[in-house]
Amino acid sequence: MKLEDIRKVLDAEWLGYRNIRNGYNATEILSCHASDLMSDVLTLSGLGSLLLTGLTNAQVIRVAEVSDFAAVCFVRGKALQPEAVQLAEERGMPLLATPLSMFESCGRLYAKGLRGADTTKEHANCQPKK
Amino acid sequence: MPAQEITKIQELVYELLVGEVMTKEVISVNPSTAMNDLRLILRDKRISGTPVVEDGKLVGLISLEDFINWLSDGGPACSVVDRMTKEVRTVYEDEPLLQAVNKLERLGFGRLPVISRDTGALVGVITKGDVVGGLLKHLEVDYRNAELRGARSSHIFEDILSDRSMLILEYVVRGADFSGAGASASRLKTTLRRVGIDPQTTRRAAIAAYEAEMNLIVFTQGGRIKVELDPKAIRLMAEDDGPGIPDIEKAMQPGFSTAPDWVRELGFGAGMGLPNIKKCADLMRLDSTVGKGTKLEIEICMELRSEAERDSAKAGARSESGRERAGDRCARRLRQRPHQ
Numbered sequence: 001m002k003l004e005d006i007r008k009v010l011d012a013e014w015l016g017y018r019n020i021r022n023g024y025n026a027t028e029i030l031s032c033h034a035s036d037l038m039s040d041v042l043t044l045s046g047l048g049s050l051l052l053t054g055l056t057n058a059q060v061i062r063v064a065e066v067s068d069f070a071a072v073c074f075v076r077g078k079a080l081q082p083e084a085v086q087l088a089e090e091r092g093m094p095l096l097a098t099p100l101s102m103f104e105s106c107g108r109l110y111a112k113g114l115r116g117a118d119t120t121k122e123h124a125n126c127q128p129k130k
Numbered sequence: 131m132p133a134q135e136i137t138k139i140q141e142l143v144y145e146l147l148v149g150e151v152m153t154k155e156v157i158s159v160n161p162s163t164a165m166n167d168l169r170l171i172l173r174d175k176r177i178s179g180t181p182v183v184e185d186g187k188l189v190g191l192i193s194l195e196d197f198i199n200w201l202s203d204g205g206p207a208c209s210v211v212d213r214m215t216k217e218v219r220t221v222y223e224d225e226p227l228l229q230a231v232n233k234l235e236r237l238g239f240g241r242l243p244v245i246s247r248d249t250g251a252l253v254g255v256i257t258k259g260d261v262v263g264g265l266l267k268h269l270e271v272d273y274r275n276a277e278l279r280g281a282r283s284s285h286i287f288e289d290i291l292s293d294r295s296m297l298i299l300e301y302v303v304r305g306a307d308f309s310g311a312g313a314s315a316s317r318l319k320t321t322l323r324r325v326g327i328d329p330q331t332t333r334r335a336a337i338a339a340y341e342a343e344m345n346l347i348v349f350t351q352g353g354r355i356k357v358e359l360d361p362k363a364i365r366l367m368a369e370d371d372g373p374g375i376p377d378i379e380k381a382m383q384p385g386f387s388t389a390p391d392w393v394r395e396l397g398f399g400a401g402m403g404l405p406n407i408k409k410c411a412d413l414m415r416l417d418s419t420v421g422k423g424t425k426l427e428i429e430i431c432m433e434l435r436s437e438a439e440r441d442s443a444k445a446g447a448r449s450e451s452g453r454e455r456a457g458d459r460c461a462r463r464l465r466q467r468p469h470q
Contacts, residue, residue: 039400042337043409047329055397062312066319066336068329083309091316 003027012098016085024094033117038063049117058084075102148230149223151264152244152254158183161211181243182214188252190214222247230256297359305352315340334410335364341403342368364430374420
C-alpha cells in the first residue's frame with residue numbers, strides 16, 4: 001500500500017516540509033504497528049512498516065529511525081512538538097497526522113489489507129521469540 | 131536448491147506485481163480478422179496465440195490450437211470471432227505475480243491477458259517466460275546490491291594495511307537529557323550504513339545502542355558508548371559511574387523496571403530495554419557495582435545471519451573461556467562453518 005493511499009484512507013495530512021509529499025507519497029508500506037509504548041516498538045523490525053502512535057514527543061522519531069520504520073502517523077490530531085517535526089525532516093522520516101482515533105485508524109488500514117508488523121514475514125533478527 | 135533461495139523466489143512472487151513483469155507491447159487481433167490472415171500474424175510475430183480486442187476491450191483469445199482445429203475442419207472462410215475462445219481467464223495488472231503463476235499452473239495455459247482494474251482495458255500479456263524473466267531480473271538486481279554492499283563494507287578495512295584493523299567510535303551521553311536521547315544511536319546508525327554494514331546488523335546495533343543510551347539517560351548522570359568495529363564484528367560498550375544495578379538477574383527479566391513515572395509517560399520504561407539489547411546481541415556481558423557504576427558489553431557478529439546460527443553461537447560462547455578475545459571467537463566460528 002502506498003503512503004499516499006494510506007494518507008487518504010486515514011484522512012490524514014502530511015507534516016513537515018513541503019516537498020515531503022512528492023518524495024514519499026509512493027513509499028510502499030508493507031505492514032503496520034500501532035503502539036504508544038516505545039519500549040515495545042523497539043523490539044520490532046520496522047522495515048517497510050508504518051508506525052501508528054498517539055505519542056508526540058521527538059523520541060518517537062528516534063525510535064522509528066533506529067527500528068527502520070518507513071513512516072510515522074500520529075493519531076487523534078494531537079499537536080506535534082516542533083522538535084519532533086524538525087528531527088523528522090533532518091532524518092528523512094515522513095510524517096502523517098490523522099484526526100481519527102487509534103482504533104479507527106487500525107480498523108481502516110486492516111480493512112484495506114494492511115497487516116501487523118509482527119505478523120508479516122520476518123525481516124529482522126530483532127524479532128520477539130515465540 | 132538451498133532453502134534460502136527458495137524463500138527469496140517466494141518472496142519475489144509475492145512482492146512483484148503482474149504489471150511489473152508482463153509484456154506490454156501486445157500483439158492483438160480484431161474479432162473481424164480473417165482466419166487466413168491469422169496464420170501470417172502468428173508466423174511473422176513468432177507467437178502461439180494472441181488476444182482478440184474490440185475497442186480496447188478484451189473479447190477473446192485465439193491460439194495456435196484454435197488455428198490447427200480450424201485447419202483440420204478444412205479451413206472454411208471465417209473470421210477470428212467464430213473460432214476464438216470467448217471465456218477468457220485474465221489477471222489484473224496490480225495482482226501479485228503469485229496469482230498469475232497459480233492461474234497459469236492450474237489452467238495449463240501458456241499465457242494470460244492482463245487487464246487494468248480501473249479501465250478494464252487490455253494492458254499486456256503475461257507468459258511463463260515473462261514470469262521467469264521477471265524473477266531473474268529482480269534476483270540479479272538483488273545480487274548486484276548484495277555484491278555492492280559486500281564491496282563497500284570490506285573496502286574501508288581493505289584500504290587499511292595492517293594485521294588487524296579496528297574502527298573505534300565514541301559517543302558521550304549526558305544524563306537526564308531526554309531531548310537529546312537517541313542522538314548517539316542515530317549517529318551510530320548513519321555511520322554503520324556509510325561504512326557499508328548490512329541493514330539488519332545495522333539495525334541490531336542501532337537498537338542496542340538506543341536502549342543503552344536510554345538507560346544512561348534515565349538512570350545515570352551520563353556515560354560513554356564506545357563502539358569497536360572490525361570486519362567480523364561490532365562490539366558495543368556502554369559505561370557509567372553509577373548508581374549501579376543492585377540485582378542484574380532481576381533487571382534482565384522482561385517487564386521488570388525501576389523507571390520513574392516521567393519516563394513511562396513518555397512511552398518508555400516498560401522493562402524491555404536490557405532484554406531487548408540481549409535479543410539484538412550475539413554476546414552480552416553486564417557488570418555492575420552499586421555505587422560504582424555499570425559496564426555493558428555486547429557483541430554482534432556480522433556474518434552470522436540466521437537465528438539458529440546465532441543461537442548456536444551463543445551456546446558455544448557461553449561454554450568457552452572468557453579469556454579468549456570475542457573477535458577471535460567470531461572469526462573461528464566463521465572458519466568452522468562449512469558454508470559461508
